[in-house]
Amino acid sequence: MAQRSCPKCTGPVEEGFILDVAQRGYLQATWLQGSPEPSFWTSLTLKGKTRRPIVTLRCSRCGYLESYAQDALPARTLAWRPLLIAGFIFLIASLLAVALLVQRAPR
Numbered sequence: 001m002a003q004r005s006c007p008k009c010t011g012p013v014e015e016g017f018i019l020d021v022a023q024r025g026y027l028q029a030t031w032l033q034g035s036p037e038p039s040f041w042t043s044l045t046l047k048g049k050t051r052r053p054i055v056t057l058r059c060s061r062c063g064y065l066e067s068y069a070q071d072a073l074p075a076r077t078l079a080w081r082p083l084l085i086a087g088f089i090f091l092i093a094s095l096l097a098v099a100l101l102v103q104r105a106p107r
């Protein structure tokens with residue numbers, strides 16, 4: 001991003017990003033096309049939505065923030081989360097079934 005000056009006070013600006021905190025760690029804030037749509041498995045559905053990482057410029061003099069949605073991100077594996085959850089549940093159920101069969105086996 002080209003060097004810019006603050007639109008409020010013409011002071012120097014520095015590039016950064018807004019932090020999102022998620023269950024699995026820290027993320028860069030992301031702009032999504034359209035309005036939020038609830039999802040049972042992932043809280044919000046991202047399917048079919050263009051996603052762009054947000055880069056934010058901060059004025060070193062007055063602190064004014066100006067954000068830009070950068071180039072679109074490639075499709076992420078978040079769409080696979082429901083399958084991963086289902087696979088994990090299937091694995092746990094299989095282990096419990098094997099444990100029950102071993103416990104009931106004649107000795």
Ligand SMILES: [Zn+2]
Binds near residue numbers: 006007009064
């Ligand atoms: Zn400023």
